[in-house]
Amino acid sequence: MSHHLLEFKDVRFRYPDGTEALKGVSFLITHGESVGIVGANGAGKSTLLLHMNGHLLPTSGAVTVGEVPLRKETRPEIRRKVGVVFQNPDDQLFMPTVFEDVAFGPLNLGLPPDRVRERVNNALRQVGALALADKPPHHLSGGEKSAVAIATVISMEPDILVMDEPAASLDPKGRRSVIGLLNSFAHSKIVASHDLDLILDVCARCLVIRDGMIVADGPAPEILSDATLLAENNLELPLTLQGRAAREGTLR
Amino acid sequence: MSFETAYSGIGRLDRLSYGDTIVHRLDPRAKVVATMLFAVVVVSFPKYEVLSLLPFFLFPILIGALGDIPAGFIARKVVAVSPFAVFVGIFNPLFDPGVVAIAPGVSIAAGWISFASILVKFALTISAALLLIATTSFPGICRGLRRLGLPALFVSQLLFLYRYLFVLIEEAIRVVRARDMRSFGKKGAGVRIFVRIVGTLFLRTVERAERIYGAMLARGFRGEVPSMRREVLRPADACFVLAAGGFFALCRIVPVPQMIGRLVGGLAG
Numbered sequence: 078m079s080h081h082l083l084e085f086k087d088v089r090f091r092y093p094d095g096t097e098a099l100k101g102v103s104f105l106i107t108h109g110e111s112v113g114i115v116g117a118n119g120a121g122k123s124t125l126l127l128h129m130n131g132h133l134l135p136t137s138g139a140v141t142v143g144e145v146p147l148r149k150e151t152r153p154e155i156r157r158k159v160g161v162v163f164q165n166p167d168d169q170l171f172m173p174t175v176f177e178d179v180a181f182g183p184l185n186l187g188l189p190p191d192r193v194r195e196r197v198n199n200a201l202r203q204v205g206a207l208a209l210a211d212k213p214p215h216h217l218s219g220g221e222k223s224a225v226a227i228a229t230v231i232s233m234e235p236d237i238l239v240m241d242e243p244a245a246s247l248d249p250k251g252r253r254s255v256i257g258l259l260n261s262f263a264h265s266k267i268v269a270s271h272d273l274d275l276i277l278d279v280c281a282r283c284l285v286i287r288d289g290m291i292v293a294d295g296p297a298p299e300i301l302s303d304a305t306l307l308a309e310n311n312l313e314l315p316l317t318l319q320g321r322a323a324r325e326g327t328l329r
Numbered sequence: 330m331s332f333e334t335a336y337s338g339i340g341r342l343d344r345l346s347y348g349d350t351i352v353h354r355l356d357p358r359a360k361v362v363a364t365m366l367f368a369v370v371v372v373s374f375p376k377y378e379v380l381s382l383l384p385f386f387l388f389p390i391l392i393g394a395l396g397d398i399p400a401g402f403i404a405r406k407v408v409a410v411s412p413f414a415v416f417v418g419i420f421n422p423l424f425d426p427g428v429v430a431i432a433p434g435v436s437i438a439a440g441w442i443s444f445a446s447i448l449v450k451f452a453l454t455i456s457a458a459l460l461l462i463a464t465t466s467f468p469g470i471c472r473g474l475r476r477l478g479l480p481a482l483f484v485s486q487l488l489f490l491y492r493y494l495f496v497l498i499e500e501a502i503r504v505v506r507a508r509d510m511r512s513f514g515k516k517g518a519g520v521r522i523f524v525r526i527v528g529t530l531f532l533r534t535v536e537r538a539e540r541i542y543g544a545m546l547a548r549g550f551r552g553e554v555p556s557m558r559r560e561v562l563r564p565a566d567a568c569f570v571l572a573a574g575g576f577f578a579l580c581r582i583v584p585v586p587q588m589i590g591r592l593v594g595g596l597a598g
Contacts, residue, residue: 168540173468185549190557215495
């Protein structure tokens with residue numbers, strides 16, 4: 078299904094202060110793919126994600142979602158196709174109750190009230206947060222906030238789900254349930270994270286970004302077991318692979 | 330009162346508002362209107378009136394009791410903000426030295442009476458306002474105000490205020506804690522540091538606002554916060570407003586305490 082494509086073609090982006098954050102990024106993500114984006118702090122991950130739903134527009138190059146090229150006028154359409162879950166759930170959840178927050182997107186899409194209710198209930202059920210519907214966000218735990226933040230985006234039924242550090246600052250159990258949740262989605266998924274074990278669990282493919290450029294692109298197990306490549310990018314082997322590497326004597 | 334206890338006070342007020350009693354279930358609009366009426370009627374009494382105001386305490390007492398709100402908690406909050414009222418009225422006895430008799434053989438400066446009147450009016454209106462907040466969720470009040478005609482822009486501002494008040498206070502608590510931990514009991518080098526802390530918080534708030542706006546745009550925000558609540562006024566809500574209004578009007582027109590006094594006097598005589 079071609080309408081679930083996401084393509085970056087030689088995308089460059091320069092911030093107003095002159096910093097060149099992206100220096101010619103090209104990749105193609107096809108339907109149903111799950112792609113991890115890893116890289117050091119300041120490598121350009123966040124800038125890249127902000128291009129995916131048109132929060133930033135490329136200085137040069139082209140972003141295409143489905144058949145729609147990203148331009149200022151096409152942003153509303155792009156945003157319907159690409160749902161972005163931001164890193165801090167407190168920024169993502171701004172309505173007085175969980176229900177209203179999850180309903181915010183569908184209402185803005187102009188859906189009738191009963192359809193909205195249906196979508197909200199489905200989204201909350203999917204993330205296991207149906208019981209929280211009437212709670213105000215500031216009464217939720219960190220894990221609950223993350224789950225609800227994901228629900229606010231899937232209630233819009235996007236084709237592509239983009240997430241920035243979905244499990245940061247969660248306890249191990251919360252992190253584990255987010256991983257389970259991500260694996261249960263059939264959407265195309267793009268996950269930026271420093272949590273390489275999470276990427277390994279969720280993503281089949283992995284991009285490494287350094288200094289505004291893609292320096293590696295391939296199957297996640299392959300890339301995430303390349304200790305040299307990871308070290309060059311201020312990363313290290315995922316913990317689950319470290320044990321194996323040590324047993325096989327490849328790690329001193 | 331430290332910053333953190335003040336915060337837990339707000340948090341408690343907020344948690345109380347999620348109760349489920351007959352008062353909580355009333356339509357927010359009914360409660361907003363009744364509370365406004367109450368405030369207007371109480372303030373409309375002449376400045377030397379004290380006795381006639383006393384029956385009005387029945388309203389907050391009733392709401393507090395039916396709404397299952399701890400009286401001590403509300404009383405402490407009223408006392409906490411009372412310095413404002415005290416400052417407004419404290420010079421009345423000096424500026425208004427005319428002598429009035431309050432009982433056979435006892436007379437005091439008229440200023441004391443107007444001072445007492447200010448305090449009673451203050452206690453009445455503040456406790457009623459606190460009880461409104463304690464028995465109605467803040468979003469409920471906002472929706473009520475919206476339905477009563479307050480512009481949508483103000484209402485969304487209020488909603489964001491409510492949502493991010495807690496986030497901002499928690500951030501402030503963390504910054505203040507970090508300062509205290511490294512200032513070794515010296516109160517963190519005073520005003521200059523305090524100003525910088527406020528500056529830091531402001532910058533963080535601006536950045537957060539930008540991120541929130543980004544999140545809103547990502548979900549199709551086009552200038553108005555949509556809502557799908559359709560509240561209908563029930564007969565109970567109308568009865569509540571009518572009963573409260575009738576009671577206020579009665580107490581405003583008829584001097585109830587004096588009548589009771591006369592009645593008791595008549596029975597004794």
